[in-house]
Amino acid sequence: ATAGSSGSNTLSDGQKLPPGVVLDKDGKPCRTCTSAASWRAMLKQASSSGGIAAGAAAATSTTSIPPPPPPTQTDCPPDVEELGRSTWTFLHTLTATYPTTASTEKQTQMRSFLGLFSNLYPCWACAEDFRNWMADPSGKNEPRLSSRAEFGQWMCEAHNAVNRKLGKKEFDCRFWEERWRTGWKD
Ligand code: FAD
Numbered sequence: 001a002t003a004g005s006s007g008s009n010t011l012s013d014g015q016k017l018p019p020g021v022v023l024d025k026d027g028k029p030c031r032t033c034t035s036a037a038s039w040r041a042m043l044k045q046a047s048s049s050g051g052i053a054a055g056a057a058a059a060t061s062t063t064s065i066p067p068p069p070p071p072t073q074t075d076c077p078p079d080v081e082e083l084g085r086s087t088w089t090f091l092h093t094l095t096a097t098y099p100t101t102a103s104t105e106k107q108t109q110m111r112s113f114l115g116l117f118s119n120l121y122p123c124w125a126c127a128e129d130f131r132n133w134m135a136d137p138s139g140k141n142e143p144r145l146s147s148r149a150e151f152g153q154w155m156c157e158a159h160n161a162v163n164r165k166l167g168k169k170e171f172d173c174r175f176w177e178e179r180w181r182t183g184w185k186d
Helices: 036-048 050-059 080-096 104-120 124-134 148-165 173-182
Strands: none
Touching: 080 148, 080 173, 104 124, 124 148, 148 173
């Protein structure tokens, strides 16, 4: 998985990193923008190529790239996928517990949260694409916050925009409430 169209995976000296490795704005590999698989590929490439090793080492300054978690180990820093899954759980649950009809104050708070969230999300490339999606010039992706039904549908569409970008299957938004609020009907 790649963090997004905006992420470059070429080091400042022109050396190519494996697909999916996204660099931070300071030119160092971004752990929270990169999947564990791509991170492992980068380390493998670094160990088998002096040139890349030198480039990767330069990109991570004095410290070496932290080793990826062995498959059985838990309690490790999240990669882009684990961070994403946890965040979607939070975001959809936010919509599931939103008022059926939201006061103006609640809508203002949520609009402000989404603005901050889309600037502060730890995968910068994901955040940038998310902000751009919300700011589509047509206005069609502006947060719809007047009710739980609207907000839940909007969040589902936001998630589907990321699913599409990553080549994942889209979720049928008619069922967002069953997935995130009521549970599936038997
Ligand atoms: P996830 O996409 O994390 O979904 C978790 C669960 O949500 C699914 O199992 C399903 O039950 C349910 N679900 C799926 N789609 C929907 C929907 N539309 N509505 C409601 N429920 C749904 N990763 C990148 O590599 N690049 C990016 O640019 C990127 N941008 C992101 C932006 C944001 C704001 C967030 C929160 C995450 C982003 N991610 C990005 C992470 C990515 O979306 C996934 O979370 C990650 O790839 C793990 O995917 P997954 O297949 O486990 O399921």
